Amino acid sequence: MLNKACGGDYISKPRPNVLFITVDQWPGGLLACAGHPVIETPTIDHLASIGTRFANAYSECPICIPARRTIMTGASPRRHGDRTFQPSLRMPADMTTLAQAFGQAGYQSQAIGKLHVYPQRDRIGFDDALLAEEGRGALGGTDDYEMFLADKGYAGQQFLHGMSNNEYSWRTWHLPEELHVTNWTTWAAARSIKRRDPTRPALWHVSYTPPHPPLIPLASYLERYRAREVDEPNIAGWAVDDERLPYPLKLARDYWSSLPPAQLADMRRAFYALCTHIDHQLRVLIGTLREEQILDDTIILITSDHGDMLGDHGFYAKRMMYEGSAKVPMVLVGVADDKRVGVGVVDERLVGLQDIMPTLLQLCGITIPDTCEGISMVSQDHQRQTLYAEALAGVKAMRMIRDERYKLIWYPAGCVFQLFDLQTDPHEMYDLSASSDHDHVLLRLQQQLRLELYGEDLEAVDEGGFVGLERPASAPQPNRGLSGQRGLHYPAPPLQDPSIIVGGV
Template identity: 40%
Template sequence: MKNNQPNIVMITCDHLRGDFLGCAGHDLIQTPHIDLLAKKGVRFTQAYSTTPICTPARATIMTGLDGNSIGLTEYQEGRELPVKETLPQQLSDAGYQTLVVGKMHTYPERRHYGFNNMILCEEGRALGAPYGEKRGYGDYEQWLSEQGYPGMAFGHGMSINSYTTTSWHLPDHLHPTEWIGYEACKQIKRRDWTSPLFLWASFTAPHPPLTPLLKDLHLYDRDEMPTPVIGDWTEEHPIFHELGLSFGETMTEKQIDLAYRAYFALVTQVDRQVNRIIGTLREEGILDNTWFIFTSDHGDNLGDHNLWQKTNFLKGSCNIPLIITPPLVGRGDESRSLLNEEWLPGEVNDSVVALQDILPTCCEIAGAKIPENIDGKSLVPLVDDANQAVRDVLLGEFGSIGKRSLMVSDGKWKYIWYEEDGVELLFNLQEDPDELHNAVLEEPQLTEQWRGKMISLIESRESDPAVVNGQLCPIAPGVKLSSMEKEIRKNSYPYFHPMGLRM
């Protein structure tokens, strides 16, 4: 291996909230192996998905660009990545073998974008569909057919975007989480050992369908589940929230309780796969020269403020886990050369970081070229010294022009503005981490200050209609929707996504 370059293993989840880990202080969910990564590395408490939905978030990981720079600030299928200098391409150019197992949600689905190999689990999506083509399904569904269960990936009867629950309907080892973990371990064993390895293990869980293994559900049998938090500002939601409200409008207390149990069980199942990956690296003799990055594309509101799913800038949706763990004992000096001699693990960094920071971080670890004009910053200096920061404030954006939600935060305060109706939210994250109280009315000077920060960031762009003459400019200030208009908004996204027999 040239220059003893370290291996990099990135493990991601889909829909995993930043606060639903043991290491984040959650006293119920069981994540001992992810917690171990935090104990041996650095955990970032204020990590954000700045466009919190699958396709833009994953494009951000791949490019180091935020949604606005990509031109992708909402869910869109079929959009190709706009740059050639992707994360796997930069590492491949630096001599790495680059592999991904699991969910990519990039387009065209089989384009490698710099990966040497891709083994896909795309949650039952028909490949090529955005282009009017029929390219079959991902590798997981093909493998499931080879095991004697053709078309049965969704035989449990659950939809991929709703919160009804049941236990997994096939033998345990056929669960997509088990398959992704197994394939990731197999790729480690089949790697080109003359090259450093970059492996992205991309788990689909805990994204619905909520179909955990029965043995993982049993872990939470005797536990009283938490209930969603409801802020004092939620009596009248911004128009933007109508879709998020619709996911839970028919859910009963029991259904919410079951959704939490299934979500917890799915996260615990992923945690077990993390340990399998660590164990395989150890048995292959390369654990002592491997960096880990653990994160998620976005979170899930899970009923907080009566909202479900993602797409907004409330904590559950946009605050994600991020853990970076360097090798504690490296071969020679190479794997520790990025850290000072007195570095100790188990630190916590409270500055604002985001998914766009992953690409430059991996490049610095690998000694690869960091592309110019990207939005991300390498977090290696923050791993070395947890008191450092790479930015003062962070801007998030979701939605189409005229109907966006925008957020600016420094990790201590968060200001959210809704472009359509002009609603403002301001939260003191240190005193009110669950965002229960909107401080806009009682803190007018502070609100003006944070509004100014957002205006300044938006004005730094070439042109953006959200700011006119130095002021935020809502499309229809104070507008209210009729009952029928609300129903139309709720049906703008086919969120049930029922799946039938796929043969």
């Protein structure tokens, strides 16, 4: 596109800036604009009203590190190498990252917040990174947010609230409000916007760590939810009997004890408070862009790495293939005059995190690397028939494939299937895998799922179909570390083996 210059000559229009925002563990349905009856998300709702909300966006592996590798490479777990959470796995050397692609096109770029890569100070192509990595200094690498707390006189006190990074107890934030990690992330990002080089376009990746536990909302945000009824979790009949659950689900049920109703309601209030806090802080970033006079020239994209079950069907956290865990928010706003991005559109197509990189590159006129497997969400060619997702391996494995209407989940341990009609049953209350009326749907999706399998999954199939793996006896494992509880961080904890997984089932 060309613009008329003052002297009558024509010049190329400058490339747009990009504000790419991720949140951590925010379910796709937890938005007022998606129909949630309680949550307050006025900023994201407004952005959806001036852009496009993708109503069927999924995390191809709803676990933090694999999901972020998918975002940063535009590729599936099969291609980037992690579907299990490998904290010491480096970014693939043979793949161009999102930041590298923008950098090669002349963009300045900065990451603020959580990157969750190894080594921790690997910028993966960003010019600079200001990190808030949830207290992972023991893996090696300095955390900028913890340095900020030390500068303010609160060295090592980030986790003295006593809440675990992987459990569902909650309390309000224990330090002054301006020291909350959500406020710091916003402040650091706004300063980065103001300190940009005005001669070059910019990419800002702003990555908030909440609402991922620890659940430590500001008291002012929890207060707004105290006086109202909170929605109850969905509990399906198939989820009631612990002993009949598929093996990975039984492990999760044993790991996270179900909360009593009153505590569960308060936990959800605390989670919603963290979300609304982020939503309001996004207004500071938008206001900074406006006052810097670059808002109309900036693409905005908001998503999450995965969701959280929040007690639905008696489950908590991520990893699972149900909507609460695998579906993510996805809102895209183009520059002011870009007709490729709709205005007030709800797009029902199947999209994944791997589609973010090609989407942003296409909108900015940058060549999409061959290593990208995703499809631009603004491309006319984007029309998936099915979307595949996976998490964990061996007897803990969970695999999913969904089409426009149905979702099939496979648990290799015991060779168990679940089939849901998301059109008539969006909360996955009724398992149709044993319904004779749906035999043809089951067979069709099984055939599609079989085409997606690779690696050790092939040991659970043969030429005749799915044979599964033997289901082990499930015995609860002692959780001596309170799911990765952090402690006093001054002096800094000693370095630990970065390959050790902390806080997982």
